[in-house]
Amino acid sequence: MRVADMFALPVVALWQQKSRTVLTTLGVVFGAFVLAASLAINHGVQQTIDRESRRGDVLRRIDVRPRWGGQGPAKPAQEIVVKGKMSEAKRRRIHEALVAKQEAEKPGVFLTPEMLQKLAGLEHVQVVEPEASQFGEARFEDNREGLQINSARPDEKPYPQRIVAGRFFNDPAERGAVVSEVLLYRWGIADDEAVENVLGKKIRIAIKSYVQKPGLNVYLVKPVGVPASFDEGGLLSKVREQLPGVIDQLDLTPDERELLRQAAASKSADEEDEPEEYVEEYPIVGVLREPSADEEKERRWWESLGGSKGVVLPYQTAANLFFRVRANRERGVYNATLFIDREENVKSVFEQVRKLGLTGTAALEIIERERLIWSLVFGAMTCVATVAMLVAALGIANTMLMSVLERTREIGIMKAVGAAGRHVLFIFLVEGALIGLTGGGLGLLVAWALSSPAETWVRSLVNEEMRRNLSGAIFVFPPWLLATVMLFAVIVTTLAAVYPARRAATTDPVAALRHE
């Protein structure tokens, strides 16, 4: 028997049973469709997660934070003894609680200049960017305004593309500042030429030293949570200085007065030497426009504190200014971002950071969790698809078994005129495979056709919920996916045809010829 006939005979047989073939194939189409859609969305979503998470090298970043502590030192766990008559369970519970409390009492670990240096010395760490954004006052010619002094990396998106005059920074330690065009406008510098003329001129940045001084402090928090302005801060600093002198005039008991006096006296010895404010002068190297809606999404959370309608310094320059205040040197920055050379080294660096007693977040860990969750969802979807395909396979097995019974006489005739058992076996197996091939192909086609409206829907959903435009496709059909679905469909349907085909192949021709 020629190979071409081995395929032609099954095709003819399937064609002659059109209704049955169509219904059987529909089952496979459904299974293949679910499988293809599941694989396509899994592949697309994984790619999207990777693509979105790689924006701005986020996967190579670790955000490190200080660990706030107590007075310390902590007692070792074995030295903590729970006294009293009680059950062992209760003793254990209380012991655990006391140990936890002791842990919290451990001295804090802060992102001081020394610690930042230590972090910079860790293997695989390329850059340590301390987040030294702070509240201060910008003074330019006769203008002055309290605002948020932001810090940024020279290559930090989207700053460079927002420059409307001059340039962005060349170096993290550059002595230069970039100012907002809105700030200039508020100061009456509106004309384009006037804005250009600002470049190269000096802006003075002042920061107050009263923030976080040890001892008694006076704070002003406005009803909506807005902190005190620069001037108000200065005023509060004066009030703080005068407080010890007016304790006796307050309506307090003698004990309360004594307590307050001690609190007010607990300043560091050299505090008196510290000036009330520090002022630095920087040449203006560039002017920034406000971010567009898309750029707004790229913004870092702390920028929203003072908006970007202010001044930006290179991060090292901003840190140098920040650390001029003694309290800042002692308590450090609230956040530092480590940039690691390669993604695969993030975990080991993070481990070292934790060993230093610091805490933090690595986007990679979050992304890995997301990937895991998505993999579980995908696993469930694939299970559903597999079940759908197996149900289709059962349908095929049943249909083909019926077909074998119906075609018993035909099988007998074929054997009588020279068909061997293997010919009959092959004919039925090819019938199964052809159903898989057609069903798999159509299932893929349906999945591909429906992916377009589904893609539009998912995009609109993401845009609506997250105000984010996704780049790239969510449903992806790479060649391996097409091959996998087709192969799976063909294998499953061929396997489903094995039993009916074997029955057909072993049919006794004499009995088959008598079959009515």
Add this chain to the structure above:
Amino acid sequence: MITEVAVRTVELTKRYGGAAAPVVALRQVTLDVPRGQRVALLGKSGSGKSTLLNLLGGLDRPTSGGMSVAGRELDRLSSRELARFRAHAVGMIFQSFNLIASRTALENVELPMIFAGVPRRRRRAEAGRALEAVGLGARLDHRPAQLSGGESQRVAVARALVNRPEIVLADEPTGNLDSATAREVIALILDHVREHGATLILVTHDEELARECTDRVVRLKDGELCE
């Protein structure tokens, strides 16, 4: 002169059913048929005629005994070799035509050539010629349901003879036909046998037909040969 034997059976026995209730269809049948001879196999229903024909056609295997057909020891052939034997060496014609209902006359005649590995183009041509030879040149694309009994049997004859078999086994080929059509069908078979020097074993219970058309009459009674 040495006469070549086309069919030889030696103490051929065929038993059906289990050991508890065996049915003996053939009992130690020994028969020699020289090449080119036309043999009529006569006997009542259940005498074992069809069983013997099925054994000679390689459709069934004997319980005991040996047989040689067209130079092949059938009892020693594997299933695959038996299939090849059926495709090339024998042509079988049945009383009930045994055509595949879903296929046209041409496709039915093509079937043995498919399993004999004949290329499609040649197959088509030869099937067409075979049908023309049996007077159905205008009925190539008709399905069995669109043909009369005589036409259907002529398609079956064309199918049996298309591979030019050495042995033609006809199991009551005229049983379902009127006498005029029966004569036409027998004439077609005999023409082929004469033309190709083939051996014919014709199962029938028509004594007159057996005497007129064959060289030798062999009788079977209760599975035993009584020539």
